[in-house]
Amino acid sequence: MTTTFNNAAALEQAIGQSLGVTEWITIDQQRVDTFAEATGDHQWIHVDPEKARTGPFGGTIAHGYLTLSLVNYFLPQLMSVENLQMGVNYGCDRVRFPAPVKVGARIRGAGEITQVETLANGSVQVVVRVTVEVEGSERPGCVVDTISRYTFNQTV
Template sequence: MTTVFSSAAALQAAVGQSLGATDWLRIEQPRVDQFADATGDHQWIHVDPEKAAKGPFGGTIAHGYLTLSLVNYFLPQLMRVENLQMGVNYGCDRVRFPAPVRVGARIRGAGEITGVETLTNGAVQVVVRVTVEVEGSDRPGCVVDTISRYTFNPAV
């Protein structure tokens, strides 16, 4: 269920609030191979299932940055901000990859608003911690604090 926000005050009131979790997404080898092609990272732990089966992870794993990039897929499922003049992705803090994401695993994003700051131009900066959960694992595949800036339409 997507949480909808339509004002800076609503975002401010949601600090510490869980945004729930998204649907599961299965990580398949073609996605990993496409990411390898897009980034030039063809390390065998990602793209060679035969060699990787004998490696430290028992099979191919998703690139950490592929897992991170899927946060952009999960965020709109977790929250939507309406009544905007503009919204921009400002960046990320504290990116971590505590556990590998094996090809074939299912992952999902779980979110929490951890901070909202009012900026000098009336915009707000919102920090959402997204935890990429790996089904059946005690440790997440990725944890990242995303930073977005939103400028709302003036009240009428």
């Protein structure tokens, strides 16, 4: 279920609270191959299932940056910010890939608002930690602190 925020105060009140988890998605070889084509990263551990069977992971794995890119797919499932003039992705901090995401694995996103800061122009900067969970794994495939900036409509 998506958590909806309509103002800065609601975001501030949610610091430290879980945003829940998304639905599971399966990482298939076609998604990995498409990402390889888009980025030019054709390393065999990602795109050569035959060779990867005898490699360190026992099969092909998703690119770390593919896993990271799926955070943008998960975020709108975790939270929605409404009543906006504008919202922008500002960046990421502390990107980590603690465990490989094997092709065939199911992953989902879990979120938590960790920081909310009011900026000089009246906008707010929000840090959401997204953990990409890998079904059956004790360690996540990715943990990232996403940074967004929101400017809310002025109320009269």
